[in-house]
Amino acid sequence: MHRRTSSIPSDVAIIGAGPAGLACAIASIRRGLQVDVIDAMRPPIDKACGEGLMPDSLQALATVGLDLEKELSRFETHPLHGIRFLDETSTAQAAFPANPGRGIRRTILHQVLLDRANSLGVRFHWENSVQDISQPSIAKQSEATLIHTNRQTLRARYVVGADGPGSRVAKWAGLTREVIHSRRIGLRQHYNIAPWTSYVEVYWGPEGQAYVTPISSTQVCVAFIANQKIPTPDHALAHLPALRQRLATAKLRDHARGSITLGRTLHRVATTNIALIGDASGSVDAVTGEGLALAFRQASALASAIHGDNLAAYQHAHRRIQRLPTLMSKALLLMDRHPNFRNKTISLFERHPSLFRHLLEIHIGDSPIRRRTPHLQPNYTT
Numbered sequence: 001m002h003r004r005t006s007s008i009p010s011d012v013a014i015i016g017a018g019p020a021g022l023a024c025a026i027a028s029i030r031r032g033l034q035v036d037v038i039d040a041m042r043p044p045i046d047k048a049c050g051e052g053l054m055p056d057s058l059q060a061l062a063t064v065g066l067d068l069e070k071e072l073s074r075f076e077t078h079p080l081h082g083i084r085f086l087d088e089t090s091t092a093q094a095a096f097p098a099n100p101g102r103g104i105r106r107t108i109l110h111q112v113l114l115d116r117a118n119s120l121g122v123r124f125h126w127e128n129s130v131q132d133i134s135q136p137s138i139a140k141q142s143e144a145t146l147i148h149t150n151r152q153t154l155r156a157r158y159v160v161g162a163d164g165p166g167s168r169v170a171k172w173a174g175l176t177r178e179v180i181h182s183r184r185i186g187l188r189q190h191y192n193i194a195p196w197t198s199y200v201e202v203y204w205g206p207e208g209q210a211y212v213t214p215i216s217s218t219q220v221c222v223a224f225i226a227n228q229k230i231p232t233p234d235h236a237l238a239h240l241p242a243l244r245q246r247l248a249t250a251k252l253r254d255h256a257r258g259s260i261t262l263g264r265t266l267h268r269v270a271t272t273n274i275a276l277i278g279d280a281s282g283s284v285d286a287v288t289g290e291g292l293a294l295a296f297r298q299a300s301a302l303a304s305a306i307h308g309d310n311l312a313a314y315q316h317a318h319r320r321i322q323r324l325p326t327l328m329s330k331a332l333l334l335m336d337r338h339p340n341f342r343n344k345t346i347s348l349f350e351r352h353p354s355l356f357r358h359l360l361e362i363h364i365g366d367s368p369i370r371r372r373t374p375h376l377q378p379n380y381t382t
């Protein structure tokens with residue numbers, strides 16, 4: 001098959017048009033860089049996700065260059081005002097300290113990011129599956145990297161792997177040394193029901209968690225997370241009677257969609273001209289609700305590093321961005337693994353709501369601990 005080769009290299013070729021790739025494209029083009037984005041699929045791209053954007057995710061997205069609240073008049077979404085933990089005996093809750101979060105259907109989030117990237121002039125190559133990349137020899141570092149897809153060959157100074165947890169870019173770049181802290185199964189199901197709360201509810205049971213995110217006035221998204229395969233949402237609900245009762249009259253809106261959720265740290269996320277972002281660069285367990293916030297923060301840091309021709313700065317920023325969410329992820333998984341610890345913790349939070357509120361503030365970055373670790377500051381041209 002004849003494949004076209006682009007003659008003029010772009011500044012950045014981003015492989016993967018999920019939220020991480022799109023956010024990186026927006027942040028990069030706003031710095032005056034020329035950007036190509038390549039994805040094997042065609043939009044709208046859906047994926048198993050809890051569909052909750054915490055307040056810090058929205059803040060990170062604003063830094064990237066997208067004021068989500070402004071864009072949302074076109075779509076129905078749902079504000080999120082806090083987090084509630086529920087187990088067999090206790091209920092603890094904490095409100096977000098300042099701004100709300102947002103429950104948003106994954107396909108809508110994708111559309112909003114895509115519209116913004118298109119309006120800024122990002123070039124998209126859909127249904128292009130990247131098969132390989134050829135790096136310039138050490139003697140010719142000034143040359144571009146070749147990105148071979150099933151349809152064409154593109155050239156770019158920098159390559160970004162935003163190709164998700166099984167990243168092939170990571171393999172081609174030799175960035176696969178990793179530590180896996182946790183590996184669990186996720187199953188997402190939408191239900192037709194008017195949300196009964198504007199809090200994200202996390203139901204803790206003996207077989208895992210289910211977290212419920214209101215995403216419109218008629219729909220909630222439930223993400224079931226467990227250590228073993230979840231055959232159907234009903235199997236998971238059998239261990240969560242309070243949630244089963246809530247959803248007793250609700251109709252399933254679509255087919256359930258599954259995915260693996262990993263707690264994963266990579267030893268390195270960048271070479272001199274290739275960098276990883278989003279789930280390709282490591283991840284935290286889904287129950288943290290922080291996956292997208294991480295991707296958006298990384299996007300700003302990476303665009304800044306590419307703009308400054310210094311991917312080492314991204315390596316440092318990435319480590320800093322990942323540190324606290326990884327710690328939180330480990331703490332939440334301790335609650336998953338040890339029922340006594342979980343029961344005592346939720347009961348403690350119920351009796352001392354200020355303690356829960358304080359931890360939530362740290363988790364979403366609204367505390368002095370997180371504010372002391374600034375990320376690279378943006379300096380945009382548009």
Ligand SMILES: Cc1cc2nc3c(=O)[nH]c(=O)nc-3n(C[C@H](O)[C@H](O)[C@H](O)COP(=O)(O)OP(=O)(O)OC[C@H]3O[C@@H](n4cnc5c(N)ncnc54)[C@H](O)[C@@H]3O)c2cc1C
Binds near residue numbers: 049289291292
């Ligand atoms: C069950 C579950 C619930 C979750 N809930 C939440 C939540 O409530 N809040 C939150 O913030 N996070 C949540 N997360 C995490 C969040 O969904 C992820 O962090 C996020 O999807 C990562 O996006 P990404 O762009 O890195 O990867 P992806 O969305 O996986 O995108 C990767 C893209 O790369 C493309 N691609 C891959 N290989 C190639 C190739 N060779 N050539 C071309 N294209 C390629 C794919 O087609 C895809 O479009 C959840 C995760 C799970 C599993």
